[in-house]
Amino acid sequence: MKKNRLVIVGAGSTYTLGMVMSLIAEKENFPLQSLTFYDTDAERQNRVALATKVILAEQYPELETFNYTTSKQEAFQNIDVAFIQIRTGGLAMREMDEKIPLSYGVVGQETCGPGGMAYGLRSIKDMIELVNDIRQFAPEAWILNYTNPAAIVADALQRIFPNDQKILNICDMPIAIMHSYADMLDKDVWDLVPSxxxxxxxxxxTKIEDKSGQDLTELIKDKMIKEGFKPTDNEIANDESWQKTFAQARQMLIDFPDYLPNTYLQYYLYPNQLAQKEQIDNTRARQVINGRQKRVHQLCEQITADQSTANVELEVDVHGIYMVKAAASLIYNLNEIYIVMVENKGVISNIPEDAMVEVPALLTVNGLKPLAVGQIPTFHKGLIEGQLAYEKLVVDAYFEGSYSKALQALTLNRTVVNADTARSILNDLIEANQGYWPTLK
Structure with missing residues (x-):
């Protein structure tokens, strides 16, 4: 089996250790020749990289090369695969994304509503630059992008690289939700087949089956309503915010019982309620800074000081496994089904062709083969078309430098709706994002 040369872009992330453990867990199915870390922040990356050296020495001694660098040429030269997980502006800007909307009584969330727009307008430039750089040094490499907000980033990349068939935009939220379904049913998550x-x-x-073809959908719905719903993936299971998010999915199912919802829909279906629950002085970003970031940094420092993992607990997370398995399906032509983002082109027949939709697709060496969905109901179509218009207007605002398009986007977004509120939030976000956003006129 061919061994791969992989680069992780944004390797200073607090999620990188989980990805490393996933690569170790999947090394028989996705063997590596080399692993390279790339980040623009050397100090942030070094902390994770020094701990990773210890982990790899203990658990992946057959890996030929591990390197970490801030040089794009060194990072991208002749690679086979790139995993991209960047956060332009870091957690400091995420905190601003959340605080500014909350100051107007609007949902403060990193990927939804005004916060998602702010993050998206920061991400587009760096993502386009990264793809161009990777293509300069590795024209045939697979690029797996899971940078948020994924919908806005995917739309922008599709506009600039419409013919690049080796860019995969993918999100781990569906598999995290499926992890909870699997634990609810006492099944292996990889035995579940989603529609x-x-x-x-x-x-x-719309449906969850197992690989034998048994339809488990109604059983899951029944259990969610009677027993509740909670996160079970290691990375989020003990997080109070995620526990509340999964609990809200039960209410969404009660209110709209046709399908099992993605947990993020709570921000659009109950925006006032969700905004009221947030605390402007203890945003989700602040919780991450004081929680996961602090914990991961301490973990890295202890591994490096001990030059051993004997005194720490390291866990594989479903997020990392999902990305690694998806890469294996692409490279080894496994034709396995993953929920990914693709240009619609009739997959959902009654929404626009150029929408970047999230649907199951076969991942093959020759690219993505999405599975047809057909027509969707009026309620879901209406919600999707409103959100799609918002996303497209955000990307238009970036490329055209249009204040008007940005204002239209926020006014359309279900978390905002009111034009006066949208204008006030937009003006504050422009001020906070100087140096990150294009000039909007």
């Missing part, structure tokens, strides 16, 4: 449609962070499971 799903929507946009990123804006979709529904």
């Amino acid at each position: 799903y449609f929507g946009l990123n962070h804006f979709g529904w499971f």
Whole structure:
């Protein structure tokens, strides 16, 4: 089996150790020749990289090369695969994305509503630059992008690289939700086969089957309503915010019982309720800074100081396994089904052809083969078309430098709706994002 040369872009992320453990867990199915870390922040990356050296020495001694760098040429030269997980502006800007909307009584969330627009307008430039750089040094490499907000980023990349068939935009939220379904049913998550449609962070499971063909959908619905719903993936299971998010999915199912909802739909279906629950002085970003970031940094420092993993607990997370398995399906032509983002082109027959939809697709060496969804119901179609218009207007605003398009986008978004509120939030976001956003006129 061919061994791969992989680069992780944005390797200073607090999720990188989980990805490393996933690569170790999947090394028989996705063997590596080399692993390279790339980040623009050397200090942030070094902390994770020094711990990773210890982990790899213990658990992946057959890996030929591990390197970490801030040089694009060194990172991207002759690679086979790139995993991209960047956060332009870091957690400091995420906190601003969340605080500014909350100050107007609007949902403060990193990928949904005004926060998602702010993050998206920061991400587009760096993502386009990264793809161009990777293509300069590795024209045939597979690029797996899971940078948020994925819908806005995917739309922008599709406009600039319409003929690049080796860019995969993918999100781990569907598999995290399926992990909870699997644990609810006492099954292996990889034995579940989903039917799903929507946009990123804006979709529904229409059916969940197992690989024998047994339809488990109604059983899952019944259990969710009677027993509740909770996150079970290691990375989020003990997080109070995620526990509340999964609990809200039960209410969404009660209110709209046709399909099983993506948890992120809560922000669009109950925006006032969700905004009221948030605390402007303890945003989700602040919780991550004081929680996961602090915990991961301490973990890295202890591994490096001990030069051993004997005194720490390292876990594989479903997020990392999902990306690694998806890459294996592409490279080894496994034709396995994953929920990914693709240009619609009739997959969902009654929404626009150029929508970047999130649907199940076969991942093959020759690219993505999405499974047809057909027509969707009026309620779901209406919600999707409103969200799609918002996403497209955000990307238009970026490329055209249009204040008007940005204002239209926020006014359309279900978390905002009011034009006066949208204008006030937009003006504050423009001020906060100077140096990150294009000039909007």
